[in-house]
Amino acid sequence: MLQLETANIVVVGNFNPYLISPEWLSSRKIWSSDDIHLALGALRKDGVQFRGGGVEWFVSSDRLIIDSKSVNCGVLAALVLDELPHTPLSAVGMNYTFSADEPLVSSISEAITQTIAGSKIVRWGAVLHDSESRTEVTCVTGSEGITFSVNQHRMARTATEAIEAAKKFDSDRDRSQELVKNIYIRAFK
Numbered sequence: 753m754l755q756l757e758t759a760n761i762v763v764v765g766n767f768n769p770y771l772i773s774p775e776w777l778s779s780r781k782i783w784s785s786d787d788i789h790l791a792l793g794a795l796r797k798d799g800v801q802f803r804g805g806g807v808e809w810f811v812s813s814d815r816l817i818i819d820s821k822s823v824n825c826g827v828l829a830a831l832v833l834d835e836l837p838h839t840p841l842s843a844v845g846m847n848y849t850f851s852a853d854e855p856l857v858s859s860i861s862e863a864i865t866q867t868i869a870g871s872k873i874v875r876w877g878a879v880l881h882d883s884e885s886r887t888e889v890t891c892v893t894g895s896e897g898i899t900f901s902v903n904q905h906r907m908a909r910t911a912t913e914a915i916e917a918a919k920k921f922d923s924d925r926d927r928s929q930e931l932v933k934n935i936y937i938r939a940f941k
Contacts, residue, residue, distance in 0.1 A: 754936060758849040760819035761829045761921055763914055765841035769799040769811040782831040783807065826921025837911040844917035846904040846924045850932050853897045902928035
């Protein structure tokens with residue numbers, strides 16, 4: 753069945769990549785790890801990347817990304833934002849990728865494959881709106897399996913709005929998984 757492959761939160765705003773560091777996070781009791789690995793210069797823009805304890809951090813001047821399948825990234829982002837309440841912000845996005853190993857073909861992908869001669873990979877997507885967020889779902893099917901990517905996007909102009917959005921990380925993951933499961937069952941089984 754479907755497995756969670758990746759999970760991350762992206763907070764879009766003006767960040768100081770020289771401030772948010774493993775030392776700063778540890779001193780504020782937000783996050784620490786005994787096995788920290790730094791990757792300076794790994795980002796195309798100014799920024800820093802580090803990881804440890806199953807969590808990966810990317811900090812640049814225009815975004816904070818926290819990635820982990822095992823840790824609630826939303827809690828970590830909320831704790832950072834609580835320490836930086838005056839940070840100019842614009843949005844919060846939660847991203848999840850689910851996969852299945854079976855080479856599955858739906859009537860949708862069969863129709864597209866027949867239309868595009870010789871195509872072995874089919875990609876399609878949908879955008880859903882509700883009162884809280886915009887949800888984008890992308891599906892890629894091929895002979896090696898199927899992958900669903902889900903993005904839950906919310907506008908957040910203040911730290912308070914971003915913290916409230918970040919706190920929905922686990923519930924958004926569960927909601928995304930349920931959505932993907934329903935699509936998977938209806939389209940591919």
